[in-house]
Amino acid sequence: MSGENMSGEMGLRERKKRLTYRAISDAAIALFLERGFDAVSVAEVAAAADVSKPTLFRYFPAKEDLALHRFADHEDEAARVVAARPADVAPLEALRRHYLDGLSRRDPVTGLNDEPGVLAFHRLLYGTPSLVARLHAYQGRSERALAEALRGAGVEGLAARLAAGQIVAVQRVLAEENWRRIAAGERAEDVERDAVSAAELAFAQLREGIG
Structure with a gap:
């Protein structure tokens, strides 16, 4: 595989990771704003974002991070x-x-x-x-x-x-x-x-x- 193809695949993977990261956080914040942070479970966020809980935790180690990624940036x-x-x-x-x-x-x-x-x-x-x-x-x-x-x-x-x-x-x-x-x-x-x-x-x- 050429270096250009490898670079392109890495770029695609990184874009997909950013999109998944954003989708999970957007789903979480929408639920938090609707029902309150403490009333929403991580499982509900994962379901709303259409990802598994292990996937969610790979992107966000703690529930609080789901809401605070804007500050992390x-x-x-x-x-x-x-x-x-x-x-x-x-x-x-x-x-x-x-x-x-x-x-x-x-x-x-x-x-x-x-x-x-x-x-x-x-x-x-x-x-x-x-x-x-x-x-x-x-x-x-x-x-x-x-x-x-x-x-x-x-x-x-x-x-x-x-x-x-x-x-x-x-x-x-x-x-x-x-x-x-x-x-x-x-x-x-x-x-x-x-x-x-x-x-x-x-x-x-x-x-x-x-x-």
């Missing part, structure tokens, strides 16, 4: 931003620009999104303690990935870990504040100005120290 995002930044841009400045761009794009991860589907998903997430706890594990992995990227950018040892922890925590708090206001009935376009100001304040504190 962002797990190493901050690390990638630092690694891909231009040589003349400091890591923190690259992250600030990326976060502000996310606000302008209404990236759901920033909390600044009032689309009905996003609102429903966030209510499911923040209203389910086991999902909130699992999200913290995702954030821990995000911190570790970011710390490694900061070390690659010249930040040494414990300083990289401390900086990563502070940055991930700041982004979490900003997103939670945006979500809190939108969940209370405000529109994203009305929250955006304050969200940008809060982000600028937060990154200024990171840059200059709390004092």
Whole structure:
């Protein structure tokens, strides 16, 4: 078999895996939104996605992962931003620009999104303690990935870990504040100005120290 054919088959398998991954998660989230996370079994999700339970667990090791794959996609995002930044841009400045761009794009991860589907998903997430706890594990992995990227950018040892922890925590708090206001009935376009100001304040504190 030629290298081109092998590459094509590998590409096809990878596309099929991504489609299966997405189909399972979409089926799960639809059931969770309809009936609540705790009321839906893994077996019901597998049946709705037309896969076996062993297949489901190959893609999603825990039930909580079925709902949180959207955050998993962002797990190493901050690390990638630092690694891909231009040589003349400091890591923190690259992250600030990326976060502000996310606000302008209404990236759901920033909390600044009032689309009905996003609102429903966030209510499911923040209203389910086991999902909130699992999200913290995702954030821990995000911190570790970011710390490694900061070390690659010249930040040494414990300083990289401390900086990563502070940055991930700041982004979490900003997103939670945006979500809190939108969940209370405000529109994203009305929250955006304050969200940008809060982000600028937060990154200024990171840059200059709390004092």
